[in-house]
Each structure stands twice: as C-alpha cells, then as structure tokens.
Amino acid sequence: MASDPRHPLLADTSSLIAVANTDQWDVLAESLALTTTNVCKHELQNHVNSNTYAPEGTREQYLKRGSQRVLDHIDDDSSSWSCVTVVPCPHGPDAGEESLKQELSEHGDSYQVVSLLDGAARRSIRRLVDDHGDDVDVVGPPYPLYVLFDNELISKTEFCEASGEMIRTEGWTGYEVVKNAWTGIPVDCSEDLEDDILPL
C-alpha cells in the first residue's frame, strides 16, 4: 500500500465504487491522487468478501467489481492513492461516513474537496465542515470525473457517458449529483446519452 500522504481530494466507499464502475476508471486511477480512510477500505473489502458469487448484472456484483478495482489500486505500490488510519475506528452501517467526519475534524485543512455518493451523508459532512470553518466543498462522485474533463484527460462524451451511468445505477441519488454537475459546467449531455437515462 502507498504511504499515507493526505491528498486534497477525499472520497468515501460508495463514491469510489461509483467511479470504479465507469468506463473511465483506468484514466481516473492513473491520473488522480486521492485519499480514503482505513474504514472505507475495510468496507470495500467487505463488499468483495460478502459477494463472492454475485451473479453478473446484479447490485452485488456491481459493488464487488467496483470495490475490487479500488482495492487493487490502493494496494498497488505505484499508486498515488492513499489510505489514512482513523482512530478510534468507528463501527456500524455509517462507519465510512463517520470515519470521514473524524478525519475532517482532525485534518480538515488538508482537504479541498470531499466526494460522497449519499446525499444525507453529504449534508451531514457539509454541516461539520461549516461548523469547523474549513474551506472544503462536499460533492458527489461526478466531481473526480469532472477533474479529468477539466484537465482534458477525457472528452465531453466520455464525461457524459460515465456520469450518466451513475443515474442508471443509482436512481435519484445519482441524478441529484449528476444533474448538478452538468448544470454547473454547464454541459449539454443530451446528444451523448441514450434516451432512457433521463425520463421526460
């Protein structure tokens, strides 16, 4: 595993799985430097272990494939992704989110952007960041893809397709973050997407 420098982009378990399942994963893994926590890494490991025989096309297989890709990359010695250890180690279904909160409480000034998939988790962490007065933006997983797009490492079509896929797999949760990524840029993805991604 890489040593544990704190890169300015911090990501949680679900956010990492979401980007790892896109067609832009290889570019993203190679080009970005980001940080996650030992608790999120443990959650990724659990997804791999508990979904050993997940059938193709299922949610379980999606979680397993994404988790395995991220783990392989974090454990690669040449990787610039880092995993920081959070103490004491939180437990329970929100352990990943809690570990990000602990990390931000202690090292908030090391980060600029936090990427989380879950909307409630983003709102909760936004409140924490505001309370601490840290200059940190809390956004969804389209942001790492936007970083690639903004640095001309992927095309507009590739950005649209990769982020659009999150709407298909995550429903409203994905739409909430993808819609605002597209509105923010702004980029018209309508010509790059299949008709069924955005219902009329």
Add this chain to the structure above:
Amino acid sequence: MSGSSYDETIQFRAGAEKEAAELLDEVHIGGVNVSELARTGLVEMLRRSLDEQDEIAVYERYSRGEIDEDVARVLLGEKIDQMEAEKDAFESAMERDTSTFLAESDGE
C-alpha cells in the same frame, strides 16, 4: 407553464369515506377540517406513489420551466432545496484549480 390556485377543486367518488369524514367531524371535539386532511393526505400519497424515475422526470420538467415550483414542491418537497445546495457545492468545487487533484501535481 401550469398555474396553481386553491380555487381549483378535486372531486372523487366517496361513499363510506364521506360518511366517515362527516362522522369524525361530528364526534371529534372542535370537528375536523376535511379539506385540509384531504390536501395533506393527497400530498403524502402522491409522494408515496412516486418512484425514483418519476422524481427525475418531475425535476427535469421543473428545471426546463414546464411546471411551477409549487407544483414540483408538492411532489419533491425538500429535494428541491437539496438540489440547490448540491448545485452551489459543485459550482464552488469547480472554481478550484483542478490540476491540484492530479497525481503528478504533488510530486508523487
């Protein structure tokens, strides 16, 4: 764009339900506001009937200006405000120098 007004009415067939509402109005201290109950109940059931694809479709129409905010708000509630917060957060993150997040930028 549709307009919305509380002069508009919804009518539906009710037998035992109407009698039950009238009975409750009679026996409950101070009575009950059946119209208010119906409005609140309808909103609750509309939201419960909405699946995620429906929510996306409603927000798409709202963002294109095809339906009023108060109509979208009946169906989506606080999700409308949450979308605004997400938009602000993403725009703020976009203003950063994104090359900071690239692997080579921190000398690794």
